[in-house]
Amino acid sequence: MGIQRSKRYWIGFDLGGTKMMAALFDDKLHKRSVVRKKTRAQEGSAAGIRRMGDMIETVLEEGGVSRRMLGGIGVGCPGPLDLKQGVLLEAANLGWRKVPLRQALERRFHRPVTVMNDVDAGVYGEYRCGAARKSRCVVGVFPGTGIGGGCVYEGRIITGARSTCFEIGHCPVVPEGALCGCGRRGCLETVASRLAIAAAAVEAAYRGHAPHLMALCGTDLAAVRSSALAESIRRGDKAIESIVRRAAQWLGVGISTAVNLMAPDTVLLGGGLVEAMPALYREEVEQSTRQHLMDALVKSFKVVVARLGDDAGVTGAASWAMEQSSRSGEHR
Numbered sequence: 001m002g003i004q005r006s007k008r009y010w011i012g013f014d015l016g017g018t019k020m021m022a023a024l025f026d027d028k029l030h031k032r033s034v035v036r037k038k039t040r041a042q043e044g045s046a047a048g049i050r051r052m053g054d055m056i057e058t059v060l061e062e063g064g065v066s067r068r069m070l071g072g073i074g075v076g077c078p079g080p081l082d083l084k085q086g087v088l089l090e091a092a093n094l095g096w097r098k099v100p101l102r103q104a105l106e107r108r109f110h111r112p113v114t115v116m117n118d119v120d121a122g123v124y125g126e127y128r129c130g131a132a133r134k135s136r137c138v139v140g141v142f143p144g145t146g147i148g149g150g151c152v153y154e155g156r157i158i159t160g161a162r163s164t165c166f167e168i169g170h171c172p173v174v175p176e177g178a179l180c181g182c183g184r185r186g187c188l189e190t191v192a193s194r195l196a197i198a199a200a201a202v203e204a205a206y207r208g209h210a211p212h213l214m215a216l217c218g219t220d221l222a223a224v225r226s227s228a229l230a231e232s233i234r235r236g237d238k239a240i241e242s243i244v245r246r247a248a249q250w251l252g253v254g255i256s257t258a259v260n261l262m263a264p265d266t267v268l269l270g271g272g273l274v275e276a277m278p279a280l281y282r283e284e285v286e287q288s289t290r291q292h293l294m295d296a297l298v299k300s301f302k303v304v305v306a307r308l309g310d311d312a313g314v315t316g317a318a319s320w321a322m323e324q325s326s327r328s329g330e331h332r
């Protein structure tokens with residue numbers, strides 16, 4: 001090869017329960033091409049991995065990049081994971097168990113593959129290119145069906161030795177509270193997740209306190225999406241507004257614990273609920289978090305809303321793969 005180090009490219013992959021996305025980035029993290037597909041998890045993990053590989057081939061082709069120019073692949077996926085081995089241990093929403101993602105993709109592409117938690121990928125993406133750029137410590141919290149959390153500290157994603165960490169959704173906040181999906185009581189998710197909000201919203205609709213929500217989606221829990229909640233508030237459902245505000249305040253209670261432990265300079269909020277109601281969330285979470293902190297920490301951080309949307313996961317996965325490669329000094 002010539003003296004000049006040739007330019008390299010990176011794949012970021014976001015494996016979700018219903019959809020997956022692959023994107024190709026250059027060294028400057030500019031996106032060159034992108035492919036989206038339905039996950040079709042019910043077809044099994046072997047077919048899933050093949051489809052993932054095919055998508056990677058497609059983005060390389062569409063980006064005009066040969067395999068030889070590929071530096072590495074980063075995959076963000078739902079947990080729990082064995083980070084060291086790159087194995088997806090169990091994904092409830094995919095129905096997959098013990099899937100050796102890293103091994104399978106390395107065999108096909110002969111390039112280093114980094115498997116990471118999807119929330120970590122999103123937080124890292126916002127840290128590299130989005131709302132949390134240049135922060136020293138970012139605590140990211142993504143309320144959705146559950147509540148995901150992740151932390152980037154001085155450029156590194158904080159993890160356990162083998163698995164991910166920052167499970168803020170399962171921090172207990174209500175003694176003897178409602179039953180959580182994890183089997184314990186009173187976790188943050190039981191009062192601040194979209195599921196908790198939807199349950200309270202459906203009850204309000206049933207009682208006749210939320211006519212706009214009733215008109216939008218009736219009392220079907222699964223139909224109460226973030227966009228429906230936002231729309232019913234916009235149309236004037238005060239009961240729904242107070243339910244969402246209370247949930248956002250609870251989120252602040254959970255986040256105050258993280259601020260006490262990590263003293264971040266940036267608290268990053270993202271996910272469907274926050275995207276649908278960014279101002280409400282930023283305001284309530286900021287106020288509630290500060291209210292639950294000791295004086296020394298009250299003004300130590302800012303609250304920002306994620307701005308990369310769907311791109312956060314693929315950007316984070318690709319840039320973390322790039323970062324891992326430069327740390328390990330691999331220049332193949």
Ligand SMILES: [Zn+2]
Binds near residue numbers: 169181182
């Ligand atoms: Zn829990």
